[in-house]
Amino acid sequence: xxxxxxxxxxxxxxxxxxxxxxxxxxxxxxxxxxxxxxxxxxxxxxxxxxxxxxxxxxxxxxxxxxxxxxxxxxxxxxxxxxxxxxxxxxxxxxxxxxxxxxxxxxxxxxxxxxxxxxxxxxxxxxxxxxxxxxxxxxxxxxxxxxxxxxxxxxxxxxxxxxxxxxxxxxxxxxxxxxxxxxxxxxxxxxxxxxxxxxxxxxxxxxxxxxxxxxxxxxxxxxxxxxxxxxxxxxxxxxxxxxxxxxxxxxxxxxxxxxxxxxxxxxxxxxxxxxxxxxxxxxxxxxxxxxxxxxxxxxxxxxxxxxxxxxxxxxxxxxxxxxxxxxxxxxxxxxxxxxxxxxxxxxxxxxxxxxxxxxxxxxxxxxxxxxxxxxxxxxxxxxxxxxxxxxxxxxxxxxxxxxxxxxxxxxxxxxxxxxxxxxxxxxxxxxxxxxxxxxxxxxxxxxxxxxxxxxxxxxxxxxxxxxxxxxxxxxxxxxxxxxxxxxxxxxxxxxxxxxxxxxxxxxxxxxxxxxxxxx
Amino acid sequence: xxxxxxxxxxxxxxxxxxxxxxxxxxxxxxxxxxxxxxxxxxxxxxxxxxxxxxxxxxxxxxxxxxxxxxxxxxxxxxxxxxxxxxxxxxxxxxxxxxxxxxxxxxxxxxxxxxxxxxxx
Numbered sequence: 001x002x003x004x005x006x007x008x009x010x011x012x013x014x015x016x017x018x019x020x021x022x023x024x025x026x027x028x029x030x031x032x033x034x035x036x037x038x039x040x041x042x043x044x045x046x047x048x049x050x051x052x053x054x055x056x057x058x059x060x061x062x063x064x065x066x067x068x069x070x071x072x073x074x075x076x077x078x079x080x081x082x083x084x085x086x087x088x089x090x091x092x093x094x095x096x097x098x099x100x101x102x103x104x105x106x107x108x109x110x111x112x113x114x115x116x117x118x119x120x121x122x123x124x125x126x127x128x129x130x131x132x133x134x135x136x137x138x139x140x141x142x143x144x145x146x147x148x149x150x151x152x153x154x155x156x157x158x159x160x161x162x163x164x165x166x167x168x169x170x171x172x173x174x175x176x177x178x179x180x181x182x183x184x185x186x187x188x189x190x191x192x193x194x195x196x197x198x199x200x201x202x203x204x205x206x207x208x209x210x211x212x213x214x215x216x217x218x219x220x221x222x223x224x225x226x227x228x229x230x231x232x233x234x235x236x237x238x239x240x241x242x243x244x245x246x247x248x249x250x251x252x253x254x255x256x257x258x259x260x261x262x263x264x265x266x267x268x269x270x271x272x273x274x275x276x277x278x279x280x281x282x283x284x285x286x287x288x289x290x291x292x293x294x295x296x297x298x299x300x301x302x303x304x305x306x307x308x309x310x311x312x313x314x315x316x317x318x319x320x321x322x323x324x325x326x327x328x329x330x331x332x333x334x335x336x337x338x339x340x341x342x343x344x345x346x347x348x349x350x351x352x353x354x355x356x357x358x359x360x361x362x363x364x365x366x367x368x369x370x371x372x373x374x375x376x377x378x379x380x381x382x383x384x385x386x387x388x389x390x391x392x393x394x395x396x397x398x399x400x401x402x403x404x405x406x407x408x409x410x411x412x413x414x415x416x417x418x419x420x421x422x423x424x425x426x427x428x429x430x431x432x433x434x435x436x437x438x439x440x441x442x443x444x445x446x447x448x449x450x451x452x453x454x455x456x457x458x459x460x461x462x463x464x465x466x467x468x469x470x471x472x473x474x475x476x477x478x479x480x481x482x483x484x485x486x487x488x489x490x491x492x493x494x495x496x497x498x499x500x501x502x503x504x505x506x507x508x509x510x511x512x513x514x515x516x517x518x
Numbered sequence: 519x520x521x522x523x524x525x526x527x528x529x530x531x532x533x534x535x536x537x538x539x540x541x542x543x544x545x546x547x548x549x550x551x552x553x554x555x556x557x558x559x560x561x562x563x564x565x566x567x568x569x570x571x572x573x574x575x576x577x578x579x580x581x582x583x584x585x586x587x588x589x590x591x592x593x594x595x596x597x598x599x600x601x602x603x604x605x606x607x608x609x610x611x612x613x614x615x616x617x618x619x620x621x622x623x624x625x626x627x628x629x630x631x632x633x634x635x636x637x638x
Binding site: 007020022024026027057095097098099101125272 | 557559579580636
């Protein structure tokens with residue numbers, strides 16, 4: 001597939017950037033809210049998922065309003081009226097060869113979409129409004145709150161500071177918060193942002209609602225943090241025959257939260273058919289990683305280290321072929337196609353936590369999850385309970401994980417049982433060793449070596465220090481080696497002696513004292 | 519409806535498609551007709567199905583509202599079956615190629631299968 005092409009439509013003297021994706025029989029124009037940037041949208045998981053879903057049944061036409069994103073900049077001190085900006089929709093439709101389209105107006109895009117539907121009904125097949133409003137001050141912000149918002153924009157535009165106004169539920173997600181900062185910077189300059197905010201504050205389209213005669217759906221999130229849900233109820237009352245749809249959630253941007261539910265509703269409204277339900281379920285290995293140590297480190301240092309760990313977590317999960325599936329405070333969820341990958345990733349995360357200086361505890365479980373959306377349900381809850389059960393530095397997994405990983409060369413030791421309320425029977429657990437054999441494929445062909453003579457001199461030194469209860473870091477300091485080298489020695493020791501864990505190696509050293517004693 | 523009186527043959531189909539005449543096209547179908555579309559988003563095991571004349575009318579209205587060109591290239595008729603290929607282009611240059619087979623029943627289209635590929 002070629003990359004999505006950005007083209008430019010001419011609206012008067014202004015160039016409007018637009019993109020067209022999808023092969024559906026109906027045209028759907030997305031009128032974005034406050035600010036947008038066509039290129040950046042595809043870098044956010046939720047945004048790109050929403051757009052792909054919409055493009056699966058339509059020819060989706062996206063654009064950046066004048067003054068924002070990739071479109072021409074305009075004089076920030078003389079921003080055009082809503083009517084002039086609305087004409088950009090027509091210009092983009094003309095350029096894309098769209099005679100009649102469904103219009104999706106989100107947030108500040110909704111008043112523009114309503115005005116377009118009221119004034120150019122022959123170009124509008126149907127109208128979908130999300131998180132919209134007819135009057136800014138009545139349903140979005142009072143004059144005082146607007147001044148606070150503008151003050152924030154004046155002083156901190158580009159830092160992501162406005163995120164709390166739009167998606168308070170994502171403020172603790174550093175990855176998203178960073179994206180939001182880029183979203184601000186790449187969508188509008190500080191002066192333009194303030195001017196846009198002031199111009200949006202003047203929006204009042206109450207007078208045109210009665211003239212909207214196209215089929216309309218009004219959708220809103222139940223606890224929307226930015227726009228009062230009463231705004232949508234008002235629109236549904238005033239637009240003849242409008243269908244009102246409430247979806248759960250509080251984050252305002254249409255591309256946050258449960259975007260599948262948003263897309264399902266839009267698809268059903270526009271095509272008359274519900275999206276083919278992906279009731280398909282797939283087997284997946286879920287890894288829940290918990291980090292702790294706040295009390296020991298103090299809040300500030302903890303926060304710095306936790307942030308570092310989360311960055312490393314993203315990197316390691318993707319390096320092991322997994323997918324980031326959720327971040328809730330100090331608990332992280334990732335998903336893998338096979339249990340061995342999840343375990344290897346858990347081992348790498350355990351080491352990373354040690355290096356960063358925080359404690360980790362991890363739980364792995366396999367089970368079926370819905371193909372669509374972030375994993376939810378029993379498999380996730382069990383994996384989380386296993387992680388809760390895991391102690392400092394532990395990688396615990398359900399026995400099933402070990403059974404499925406047979407042949408991977410990974411080693412496990414029994415670790416008792418867990419009795420989740422939701423299961424009839426207790427769940428047998430295993431503990432995975434973070435120091436795994438390095439060449440597992442060859443292991444089964446090797447004769448079992450269980451004598452200290454199978455080890456090199458250095459390995460015998462290392463195993464003796466393990467028996468003394470020393471950590472890898474301490475052994476490294478004692479033997480003047482790098483921690484990495486010690487780790488490799490430990491893995492080789494376990495491989496040569498065919499032992500499952502560090503504890504077993506310690507026991508071995510006690511049973512087989514070397515010439516100098518263990 | 520006047521359009522329903524148009525006979526369904528390669529000449530009228532070409533005229534309706536190339537003239538982007540949604541009303542004429544909709545008139546070709548039986549009330550319980552089914553149009554199946556197979557493309558990148560709607561694979562053969564899960565084709566998009568448009569059932570009934572009302573939905574098919576909306577389908578053609580949507581397509582015919584686009585300012586694009588359609589050229590019916592070749593047509594083949596065999597008893598109650600008719601096949602044709604179509605070369606289409608959007609103003610921005612994006613091209614779409616379709617191969618279509620229709621099955622007629624009592625002179626109306628009862629079943630149609632469209633396979634389409636887009637520039638992408």
